[in-house]
Amino acid sequence: MNAVTTEFAVKTIAVRNPATDEVIGEIPCLGVQEIAPAVKRASRAQKRWAASPVSARLKILRRFQQLLCEQKDSVAAIITREAGKPLAEAVATEVLVVLETVNFLVANVPEFLQTEDVPHGSPVMKLKRGRLLREPYGVIGIISPWNYPFSVSSVQTLTALATGNAVVLKPSEFTPFSSLEMQKLLVTAGLDQDLLQVVTGDGAAGAALLSANINKVIFTGSVATGQRVAQAAATRLLPAVLELGGKDPMIVLDDADVGVASSAAVWGAFMNAGQTCLSIERCYVHEKIYEPFLKACVEKTAKLRVGNGVDSATDVGPLIHQRQLKTVQTHVDDAVAGGARLLAGGKTLPQLGVNFYAPTILADVDQSMRVMREETFGPVLPVRSFRTEDEAVDLANDSEFGLAASVWTSNRKRGEALARRIDAGTVMVNDMISCFGISEAPHGGVKSSGIGRTHGRFGLEEMVWPKYVDSDRLPKMKKLWWYGYGPEFGQQMNGFIELLFSKKLTNRLRGGLKSTRSYIRRKLL
Numbered sequence: 001m002n003a004v005t006t007e008f009a010v011k012t013i014a015v016r017n018p019a020t021d022e023v024i025g026e027i028p029c030l031g032v033q034e035i036a037p038a039v040k041r042a043s044r045a046q047k048r049w050a051a052s053p054v055s056a057r058l059k060i061l062r063r064f065q066q067l068l069c070e071q072k073d074s075v076a077a078i079i080t081r082e083a084g085k086p087l088a089e090a091v092a093t094e095v096l097v098v099l100e101t102v103n104f105l106v107a108n109v110p111e112f113l114q115t116e117d118v119p120h121g122s123p124v125m126k127l128k129r130g131r132l133l134r135e136p137y138g139v140i141g142i143i144s145p146w147n148y149p150f151s152v153s154s155v156q157t158l159t160a161l162a163t164g165n166a167v168v169l170k171p172s173e174f175t176p177f178s179s180l181e182m183q184k185l186l187v188t189a190g191l192d193q194d195l196l197q198v199v200t201g202d203g204a205a206g207a208a209l210l211s212a213n214i215n216k217v218i219f220t221g222s223v224a225t226g227q228r229v230a231q232a233a234a235t236r237l238l239p240a241v242l243e244l245g246g247k248d249p250m251i252v253l254d255d256a257d258v259g260v261a262s263s264a265a266v267w268g269a270f271m272n273a274g275q276t277c278l279s280i281e282r283c284y285v286h287e288k289i290y291e292p293f294l295k296a297c298v299e300k301t302a303k304l305r306v307g308n309g310v311d312s313a314t315d316v317g318p319l320i321h322q323r324q325l326k327t328v329q330t331h332v333d334d335a336v337a338g339g340a341r342l343l344a345g346g347k348t349l350p351q352l353g354v355n356f357y358a359p360t361i362l363a364d365v366d367q368s369m370r371v372m373r374e375e376t377f378g379p380v381l382p383v384r385s386f387r388t389e390d391e392a393v394d395l396a397n398d399s400e401f402g403l404a405a406s407v408w409t410s411n412r413k414r415g416e417a418l419a420r421r422i423d424a425g426t427v428m429v430n431d432m433i434s435c436f437g438i439s440e441a442p443h444g445g446v447k448s449s450g451i452g453r454t455h456g457r458f459g460l461e462e463m464v465w466p467k468y469v470d471s472d473r474l475p476k477m478k479k480l481w482w483y484g485y486g487p488e489f490g491q492q493m494n495g496f497i498e499l500l501f502s503k504k505l506t507n508r509l510r511g512g513l514k515s516t517r518s519y520i521r522r523k524l525l
């Protein structure tokens with residue numbers, strides 16, 4: 001394995017397959033003594049990398065893409081083995097997203113990194129030429145979650161590398177092997193191994209990475225950890241992107257196609273066993289179609305097959321671990337105790353394994369329940385009805401989260417108008433979750449869902465800092481605002497302001513004359 005290793009790491013972590021609970025490998029828990037030198041090596045390699053032509057960098061990414069395309073099945077198997085999701089999802093929501101990202105980077109990074117002219121509006125400033133350069137940060141520290149162990153870390157890593165950065169990546173301790181596989185493919189494709197180093201371990205390794213000499217951190221994970229990361233970053237003014245949790249609402253309007261919307265709700269709530277930051281976590285349905293919608297959801301849920309993700313018949317895999325299972329059960333129990341109707345599921349499935357939970361539908365939930373306020377992150381679809389569009393918008397916005405949302409209607413214009421009123425980083429009309437697979441679309445949230453963006457143009461901007469370079473076209477001319485003020489300076493500025501901003505033409509002409517005369521009389525130092 002290409003991970004940073006150590007002979008001295010005392011602690012190791014056993015990584016388990018969540019479907020079988022079998023140990024599938026062990027990883028060292030690295031600390032500052034291994035991670036700080038890794039960042040140093042990355043920093044040295046980055047200087048050479050940033051100086052190399054963009055085309056050479058992208059060539060390596062292209063080779064990586066080919067290798068990934070050839071090895072898609074084995075990569076999907078690694079993802080499923082450690083994250084539990086069905087192989088079909090590993091291919092569609094992880095491998096495919098990464099392959100597509102390479103296309104996006106190859107098509108966009110060369111132009112993105114080109115020097116950009118900054119035209120000046122002010123007439124005096126027209127004597128200078130302004131240009132904007134985009135400089136890579138240096139070493140980007142990436143800290144990743146377990147729910148999309150391949151796509152989240154790969155998209156961020158590839159974007160950082162393409163824009164001239166090195167990466168030190170701390171994957172989740174529950175799913176380290178997907179990131180290690182990505183690293184292996186990149187090194188096989190020709191990447192200097194110092195440019196991408198994978199440092200394994202739990203939260204302590206993440207904290208050690210934050211204390212090392214990285215130049216920016218891209219963190220994806222829970223709100224609670226995100227707050228800790230933000231605090232650590234603040235102590236050294238480390239720039240940070242935080243991709244945090246979600247509680248995405250789905251609004252189904254009275255004119256929506258019940259067949260389509262119910263299929264969407266079932267998939268949006270249960271795919272990846274509900275462990276998607278963009279999962280449907282709250283569903284609001286117009287009262288006119290509420291009961292038929294619920295009936296259709298229940299019928300479709302009954303047809304889902306829960307099991308080990310390696311079985312091609314499986315629709316819903318296990319949860320990642322016992323802690324997650326407990327959160328889900330607690331939210332469901334709380335809702336039922338509060339008066340919600342349990343229409344499906346609501347129980348663990350011990351006959352399948354220790355981490356399985358039945359896809360669950362709750363009707364008549366209310367906004368105060370934990371299942372409507374906290375991130376459940378499990379296969380639960382809580383539904384309630386609404387009467388008016390205003391009420392639906394209020395309910396959708398009544399959350400500390402703001403990652404994404406969806407609106408379902410047969411009238412696209414109506415859906416788009418409603419989308420503008422929802423406080424979320426992304427609002428989809430008649431679809432959900434698939435925005436993550438659109439490489440051009442910025443991904444990220446508002447409120448507690450995070451700060452900054454990954455993916456698309458905004459994601460590229462997060463990997464660079466803007467450097468403004470200005471050069472004066474008249475190097476032999478002293479600038480009119482320099483020393484040598486005297487009474488003429490006041491008159492000169494006075495006239496200049498009138499010339500530029502007065503509404504009256506006569507004032508402007510007079511101002512111009514006054515300004516020119518005072519300038520000629522002035523003696524600049």
Ligand code: NAD
Nearest residue numbers: 144145146171172202203206207221222225243244245277
């Ligand atoms: P988590 O916050 O428990 O862990 C995320 C990462 O942070 C792990 O690698 C972990 O080891 C590390 N970590 C833990 N403590 C740390 C510390 N003190 N300092 C630095 N690093 C530390 O999250 P998780 O359970 O792995 O992932 C699930 C969460 O991620 C959910 O809330 C989900 O919504 C969110 N998520 C968000 C997005 C998004 O794009 N917005 C995408 C995927 C997942």
